Amino acid sequence: MASIALLRTCSRGTQCLLLRVQSKAGVLSHETANKIFTTSSTMGALDYFRARRGPFTPEEKRGSGHLMMASTHWKVERVVAVAMVGIMPACLFVQGPMMDHLLTTFVYLHGHWGMRGVLTDYLVKFVPWIQYLWYVISILGFAGLINFNFNDVGITKAIQMLWSI
Amino acid sequence: MAALVRVASTAYEEMRKYWDRNRQLQRPLSPFLTVYKPHLAMMTSLTHRVTGVAMQCAVAGVSITLLALPGDFTHYLELVKNMALGPVIIYGFKLILAFPVTYHFLNGIRHLAWDAGVGFGLSTLYKTGYFVMGLTALVTAYFVFVL
Numbered sequence: 001m002a003s004i005a006l007l008r009t010c011s012r013g014t015q016c017l018l019l020r021v022q023s024k025a026g027v028l029s030h031e032t033a034n035k036i037f038t039t040s041s042t043m044g045a046l047d048y049f050r051a052r053r054g055p056f057t058p059e060e061k062r063g064s065g066h067l068m069m070a071s072t073h074w075k076v077e078r079v080v081a082v083a084m085v086g087i088m089p090a091c092l093f094v095q096g097p098m099m100d101h102l103l104t105t106f107v108y109l110h111g112h113w114g115m116r117g118v119l120t121d122y123l124v125k126f127v128p129w130i131q132y133l134w135y136v137i138s139i140l141g142f143a144g145l146i147n148f149n150f151n152d153v154g155i156t157k158a159i160q161m162l163w164s165i
Numbered sequence: 166m167a168a169l170v171r172v173a174s175t176a177y178e179e180m181r182k183y184w185d186r187n188r189q190l191q192r193p194l195s196p197f198l199t200v201y202k203p204h205l206a207m208m209t210s211l212t213h214r215v216t217g218v219a220m221q222c223a224v225a226g227v228s229i230t231l232l233a234l235p236g237d238f239t240h241y242l243e244l245v246k247n248m249a250l251g252p253v254i255i256y257g258f259k260l261i262l263a264f265p266v267t268y269h270f271l272n273g274i275r276h277l278a279w280d281a282g283v284g285f286g287l288s289t290l291y292k293t294g295y296f297v298m299g300l301t302a303l304v305t306a307y308f309v310f311v312l
Contacts, residue, residue: 053188055180078280081273088270111221118218137225144228152231152238161242163312165255 077113080106095156100149103156108145112138205294213272216265256309263308268301 062070084106091103116134123130149155201207231238275293278284284293 054184055177057177078277081277085270085274085277088266108224111217111224114217115221118214137229140232141225141228144232145224147232148228148238158238161238163259165242165246 077110080110080113084110091156091159095154095160097149097154099156100154101146104142104145104149108138108142112142206290209272209275209294209297213269213276216269220265220269259309260305263305264301267305267308268297271297271301271304 066073068076087102087106091099112134115138116131119130119134145155148158152158153161234241275284275297278293284290
């Protein structure tokens with residue numbers, strides 16, 4: 001509750017310093033652009049943690065440099081999620097290196113995207129760098145899982161061992 | 166002869182008016198959580214998110230920790246075994262591990278159904294919600310006490 005109150009407080013006010021996605025020239029008139037992105041220099045540090053509020057241009061919503069359309073990504077996410085409905089129960093019956101890699105890849109991809117969605121919903125508008133930190137954490141974590149499957153007992157065996165305590 | 170004035174209005178212009186008005190009236194941001202009375206759909210969805218975030222943080226955290234630590238999994242498992250923890254603590258930890266996975270899995274199927282456009286009726290929503298809660302309790306109990 002406290003964090004929600006804090007975030008709400010931070011988001012009050014019209015000013016914002018989150019200039020991560022600068023609008024493309026020609027999309028907005030100069031006047032409009034200034035109106036949206038105006039910031040005061042005195043409250044700079046506080047403004048940094050204020051939420052960027054709308055409206056967002058279609059270009060800003062789409063972002064730049066993506067490999068696929070958002071809708072395609074959404075479909076890929078669902079394919080992974082649907083596959084997990086089969087993979088996770090299968091792990092109860094079949095264990096081994098193939099299952100280890102299948103489970104870690106699907107669960108980790110799903111978790112990475114899910115967490116990225118949560119960060120985008122709640123935190124990116126306050127602290128935009130958190131999404132890059134999340135990529136670093138995700139890559140390290142996945143490296144750890146691959147290492148665990150190749151050089152240690154493997155995830156399915158590990159869960160079995162843990163559960164037999 | 167009065168000429169018709171056509172107001173060219175794009176979706177973006179409409180949004181800008183809306184946001185300008187919100188600023189002018191000093192309205193708070195939209196998820197106005199404190200004014201809602203908690204209800205089932207809200208709580209199942211919230212639990213789904215919380216369990217998902219907790220699990221991903223746990224998976225990434227444990228994975229990075231094991232990557233950094235010098236010993237292997239068997240070594241640390243032996244350490245835990247040698248602590249000779251009582252059944253209450255062991256069942257407790259198994260419950261903490263099994264509940265989020267089970268709940269997120271079962272409620273995730275519900276979410277996938279919604280993504281496919283099925284199950285939005287209010288009575289259906291409540292039925293599936295209670296069904297998932299009950300099934301989660303059963304399956305979690307099975308994982309903790311039977312497996």
